[in-house]
Amino acid sequence: MSTAAAPVTKPTLLPCGQSALLVELGTIAAVLAADGAVRRAVEGASPGSPWAEVVDVVPAAQTLLVTLRATSALSPLRRTLGDLLVGLDVTQNLVSDDQVVQIAVHYDGPDLTDVARLCGLRTAEVVTLHTAAPWRVAFGGFAPGFAYLTGGDARLEVARRPEPRTTVPAGAVGLAGSFSGIYPRPSPGGWQLIGTTEATLWDVDRDPPALLRPGWSVQFVDAGAT
Amino acid sequence: MSGALTVARTGFPVLVQDLGRPGLAAIGVGASGAADRGALTFGSRLLANPETTAGLEITLGGFEATIAGTQTLALTGAVAPATLDGRPVPFAAPFTARHGQRLVLGVPALGLRTYLSVRGGITVDPVLGSRSTDVLSGVGPPPLTTGSTVPVGDPACTGFPCLDVAPVSPPPAMLTLGVDLGPRHDWFDDPLSLARRLWTVSSQSNRVGIRLEGQPLTRSSACLGRELPSEGVVLGAVQVPSSGLPVVFLADHPVTGGYPVIGVVRSTDLDRAAQARPGQTVRFHIHESR
Numbered sequence: 001m002s003t004a005a006a007p008v009t010k011p012t013l014l015p016c017g018q019s020a021l022l023v024e025l026g027t028i029a030a031v032l033a034a035d036g037a038v039r040r041a042v043e044g045a046s047p048g049s050p051w052a053e054v055v056d057v058v059p060a061a062q063t064l065l066v067t068l069r070a071t072s073a074l075s076p077l078r079r080t081l082g083d084l085l086v087g088l089d090v091t092q093n094l095v096s097d098d099q100v101v102q103i104a105v106h107y108d109g110p111d112l113t114d115v116a117r118l119c120g121l122r123t124a125e126v127v128t129l130h131t132a133a134p135w136r137v138a139f140g141g142f143a144p145g146f147a148y149l150t151g152g153d154a155r156l157e158v159a160r161r162p163e164p165r166t167t168v169p170a171g172a173v174g175l176a177g178s179f180s181g182i183y184p185r186p187s188p189g190g191w192q193l194i195g196t197t198e199a200t201l202w203d204v205d206r207d208p209p210a211l212l213r214p215g216w217s218v219q220f221v222d223a224g225a226t
Numbered sequence: 227m228s229g230a231l232t233v234a235r236t237g238f239p240v241l242v243q244d245l246g247r248p249g250l251a252a253i254g255v256g257a258s259g260a261a262d263r264g265a266l267t268f269g270s271r272l273l274a275n276p277e278t279t280a281g282l283e284i285t286l287g288g289f290e291a292t293i294a295g296t297q298t299l300a301l302t303g304a305v306a307p308a309t310l311d312g313r314p315v316p317f318a319a320p321f322t323a324r325h326g327q328r329l330v331l332g333v334p335a336l337g338l339r340t341y342l343s344v345r346g347g348i349t350v351d352p353v354l355g356s357r358s359t360d361v362l363s364g365v366g367p368p369p370l371t372t373g374s375t376v377p378v379g380d381p382a383c384t385g386f387p388c389l390d391v392a393p394v395s396p397p398p399a400m401l402t403l404g405v406d407l408g409p410r411h412d413w414f415d416d417p418l419s420l421a422r423r424l425w426t427v428s429s430q431s432n433r434v435g436i437r438l439e440g441q442p443l444t445r446s447s448a449c450l451g452r453e454l455p456s457e458g459v460v461l462g463a464v465q466v467p468s469s470g471l472p473v474v475f476l477a478d479h480p481v482t483g484g485y486p487v488i489g490v491v492r493s494t495d496l497d498r499a500a501q502a503r504p505g506q507t508v509r510f511h512i513h514e515s516r
Contacts, residue, residue: 015408017490020460022409056251058458060482065458067251071493140254141482142456144363159453160484162468166430176484177453185364188434190467190484204353204365210253 011085013078020067021078023085028061028138028150033088035059038066041084050077059139061148061179099216100134103182104223105173109193111161115175118158118192126194127222129153134217135180140210145184145202147212152180164190171197173220180220197223228346229295229378234328237288239369241433242348242376243341244280247356247365251481257461258360261433261477261500262339265303269343272300272320274386279347280357282370284340287333291342293323297378298345304337304501305396318394320345337397337501349379361433362478401508403474403495405464410486413449413466417488420464420472421510429504433478435465436502442470443488456484462491462499464510476500 011034012024025031038057045051053073058065068077107127116123135149142148160176165188168174172183174191183189184201201211212218233240243266246259260266260283270279287306293299300320301308308315308331315321315329323329334340350357350367359366370376411417425438443466445452459465459482463475467485474491476499489512491499502508 014410015406016487017406017408017460017462018492020490022457055248056458058251058481060457061455063455063457065251065460067458067460140252141458142254142480144254144365146254148456159451160468164467164485177455179456187362187480202364 011088013082016065018071019069019074020065021074021081023064023066023081024062025064026062030088031059031062031064031139034064034085037084037088038064038081041080050080053077058141060141061138061177099213100219101212101216102219102221103197103199104221105130105195105197106223106225107195108225109173109195111174111192112194115156115158115192115194119155121155126156129156130180130194131220131222134219137212137214137216137218139214142181143184143187143202145210145212146181147201147210147214147218149180149218150178152178154178156180158192160190161192164188168193169196171199173197228380229293229297229325230375231282231297231342231344231348231378232292232294232375233289233370233372234292235288235290235372236284236370238285239371240285240289240374241283241359241361241369242280242350242367243283243358244278244356246358246477247354250354251458254481255354255363255365256360256478256481258356258358258363258366258477260341260358262303262341262497264497265339266341266343268318268392269300269302269341272302272318272392273298273343273345274381274383275343275345275347276382279343279382280350281341281343281348282376284331284342285338287331287340289331289340291329293325293327293329295325295378297323299323299329300343301331301340302343302394303339303341304334305394306334306340307332318392336503338503339501344378346379346381349377360478362480397498397501399507401498401502401506403499403508403510404492405489405510405512406492407489407512408487410454411488413445413452413454413486414488415444415446418512419443420488421512423509425472425508425510427502427504427506427508431502431504433476435476435479436474436499436508438472438474438508440471443472444470449486454484454486456482459483459487460490462493462496463487464489464491474499
């Protein structure tokens with residue numbers, strides 16, 4: 001259920017084209033520690049340093065992507081990033097606060113029966129487990145307003161669909177691996193869809209535009225049939 | 227505002243595009259921007275617009291617009307026949323349109339995306355620092371359809387380049403894309419087979435990515451059925467879903483993805499990739515890493 005028990009691996013720098021590096025860190029805790037360290041380095045960068053060339057820092061489940069403006073900064077970044085990661089303290093935990101967002105879900109997704117079959121559960125049990133306890137927002141990515149939710153019941157772990165759908169509707173609630181998530185708007189996607197919500201996950205005219213923020217909790221509520 | 231363009235007819239929706247909004251990936255907002263950045267900035271240079279000026283990205287032609295105010299325009303990218311009130315206008319060269327005139331753009335014989343630039347730029351309200359429409363995230367101005375009107379700004383400066391026409395080479399029939407392997411090439415049985423096979427651009431391609439058809443790539447035995455935790459992906463990433471058929475990520479690609487990326491297309495080849503048409507043949511050339 002928690003990734004805390006996973007072994008701490010030595011950070012590995014993987015090639016990612018001519019102007020990016022992908023750092024393999026192994027655990028969410030290590031990713032968020034590295035993310036914080038890289039962001040601090042970027043904010044305090046002096047001109048001419050490879051940190052000054054960083055465009056994006058993208059945390060994910062086990063990796064941190066660092067992209068650059070100029071290909072010429074790639075070799076210096078590899079050295080500087082390597083040095084930074086050697087001294088990384090991965091034991092610092094995720095920041096969390098008490099904000100809980102309730103999201104009502106109609107559990108009528110096209111993959112609900114597949115998920116039940118793959119997990120060895122009845123569909124009613126999938127719903128019960130999904131709504132049993134709050135999930136936590138770990139990080140964003142994939143699409144504006146999309147949040148990777150962790151901390152769910154281990155019995156809901158399920159592989160993505162073998163072939164992603166070209167269009168998944170807005171409000172679709174899905175499972176993939178140990179994560180749950182909600183599609184903020186129609187987009188391609190490979191998650192197993194178990195339900196639908198009317199909540200607005202992303203709105204550029206709202207401040208802040210995203211409904212969910214890292215550190216917050218999400219409590220799903222069964223809203224019955226549509 | 228010193229004028230406007232009104233879409234009188236279009237096939238595919240027309241998109242306002244500039245150079246996008248880089249730097250927001252951590253909150254799930256991709257860079258977006260013109261799919262063929264070179265073509266858009268070429269149009270800006272022809273009209274002495276700043277490089278960040280927004281123009282219109284027109285997919286597969288079939289476009290008509292009426293012009294309000296006297297405007298200086300330029301067409302770049304996929305070459306298509308174009309007329310102004312029935313008279314031919316040049317490609318990759320500035321031309322003037324008077325108030326009320328109608329610009330008609332035919333279908334390009336080669337390539338996919340034509341850019342219409344106007345001196346002063348398209349000045350719709352920017353969203354999160356850019357006027358680009360991101361079709362994946364929905365960030366940016368809505369796509370333009372028949373009847374849509376967009377404002378044109380005042381020229382940024384009084385200077386004007388003395389350029390009558392600039393040579394443009396047509397896109398090649400066989401598109402070759404340079405690739406650097408990684409980060410997940412070791413998930414594949416034979417990553418070099420990416421470069422040994424010929425691929426066909428699928429009609430399901432869009433600004434998110436070029437979907438390719440061909441003989442599927444196979445995973446290494448150690449990675450069969452394995453799930454990749456979602457991770458950040460870059461422009462030009464060649465992602466391979468479980469089907470084994472690669473997708474080359476373009477301007478509106480997702481910020482993260484959950485399928486292995488076998489390699490990344492070199493940035494110098496991405497503009498040409500963005501002009502690939504459904505049915506066109508693509509091959510990859512793998513650059514040896516040191």
